[in-house]
Amino acid sequence: MSESVNESKIENSTDDRSAGISMETSSTTTTGESEEDVREAWTNYRFDGEAKLSVENLDVWYGDDHALKDVSMEIPEESVTALIGPSGCGKSTYLRCLNRMNDRIKAARVEGSVELGGDEIYDANANLVELRKRIGMVFQSPNPFPKSIRENVSYGPRKHGDIETGLLARLLGRDDTDEEADLVERSLRRAALYEEVSDRLDDNALGLSGGQQQRLCIARCLAVDPEVILMDEPASALDPIATSKIEDLVEELSKDYTVVIVTHNMQQAARISDQTAVFLTGGELVEYDDTDKIFENPESQRVEDYITGKFG
Numbered sequence: 001m002s003e004s005v006n007e008s009k010i011e012n013s014t015d016d017r018s019a020g021i022s023m024e025t026s027s028t029t030t031t032g033e034s035e036e037d038v039r040e041a042w043t044n045y046r047f048d049g050e051a052k053l054s055v056e057n058l059d060v061w062y063g064d065d066h067a068l069k070d071v072s073m074e075i076p077e078e079s080v081t082a083l084i085g086p087s088g089c090g091k092s093t094y095l096r097c098l099n100r101m102n103d104r105i106k107a108a109r110v111e112g113s114v115e116l117g118g119d120e121i122y123d124a125n126a127n128l129v130e131l132r133k134r135i136g137m138v139f140q141s142p143n144p145f146p147k148s149i150r151e152n153v154s155y156g157p158r159k160h161g162d163i164e165t166g167l168l169a170r171l172l173g174r175d176d177t178d179e180e181a182d183l184v185e186r187s188l189r190r191a192a193l194y195e196e197v198s199d200r201l202d203d204n205a206l207g208l209s210g211g212q213q214q215r216l217c218i219a220r221c222l223a224v225d226p227e228v229i230l231m232d233e234p235a236s237a238l239d240p241i242a243t244s245k246i247e248d249l250v251e252e253l254s255k256d257y258t259v260v261i262v263t264h265n266m267q268q269a270a271r272i273s274d275q276t277a278v279f280l281t282g283g284e285l286v287e288y289d290d291t292d293k294i295f296e297n298p299e300s301q302r303v304e305d306y307i308t309g310k311f312g
């Protein structure tokens with residue numbers, strides 16, 4: 001099928017040229033709907049190294065609304081993968097599939113396969129607590145708990161029973177206070193926040209600025225030692241300076257973690273990601289490739305129209 005699409009596209013473009021019609025006359029509408037067929041080759045991204053996540057034939061419905069359509073995608077480890085596309089195209093839906101957060105949405109039905117390092121996360125026996133330890137998530141609005149900075153960072157390891165502190169722990173001879181202090185410092189350093197908060201670790205986290213709160217949420221996510229970090233527009237509520245700190249941090253984290261980031265900001269995707277997946281209206285993955293290729297020479301006319309700002 002893809003071959004015949006290819007031929008007809010070439011034929012059309014030849015016709016357009018011979019008739020003197022500018023290539024600007026694309027059939028894309030203001031919302032990105034068009035006659036263009038998606039070709040498998042456009043999403044079949046090849047890369048060196050291992051895939052951390054392998055997504056196959058993923059579909060999501062909210063009731064009768066088919067929000068994500070047959071998405072297959074391999075996500076390379078220790079790199080930044082950006083997900084871009086117009087509002088409502090399914091980016092958040094897709095991201096939530098990667099750690100089964102859609103399980104929490106009653107109306108959502110997910111079909112397909114997602115493997116994390118070879119383990120099927122949609123297996124009926126999959127351990128969701130373990131899964132969310134391996135795949136952390138950072139949301140658009142910073143959401144620290146109304147607790148101290150220290151407690152925010154050590155929350156996950158305490159919950160998982162990896163750290164015990166307090167009176168009972170002391171009475172039982174399991175006082176991990178020093179271990180907790182190390183972990184808190186290490187996680188805050190990794191999130192590029194330690195220097196700013198080291199003298200007020202017991203202050204309420206809600207007293208931090210928005211950008212600091214977001215880095216705290218990243219530190220909280222790092223404290224459980226995940227393999228993958230999912231970020232849904234983590235900087236969109238922040239000012240340019242706080243945004244650039246988050247961007248630097250994302251790049252730094254990708255040396256050790258697999259980062260998948262949704263962003264509305266095209267320049268941000270171009271700056272920080274290694275590969276970019278473009279979703280368009282209707283929940284389709286249209287093109288997925290090296291970020292340079294997507295921004296400089298995309299295959300899809302609709303992707304080109306989208307990244308050059310013709311719609312979305």
Ligand SMILES: Nc1ncnc2c1ncn2[C@@H]1O[C@H](COP(=O)(O)OP(=O)(O)OP(=O)(O)O)[C@@H](O)[C@H]1O
Pocket residue numbers: 062065067085086087088089090091092093094105107
């Ligand atoms: N909890 C939900 N219940 C019902 N429909 C939903 C739900 N969440 C998303 N949808 C629908 O699924 C489609 C995809 O939404 P999604 O939030 O994934 O898009 P998005 O690309 O993240 O958009 P944005 O850029 O605005 O955040 C939309 O049509 C949306 O209305």
Ligand SMILES: [Mg+2]
Pocket residue numbers: 091092093232
């Ligand atoms: Mg979204």
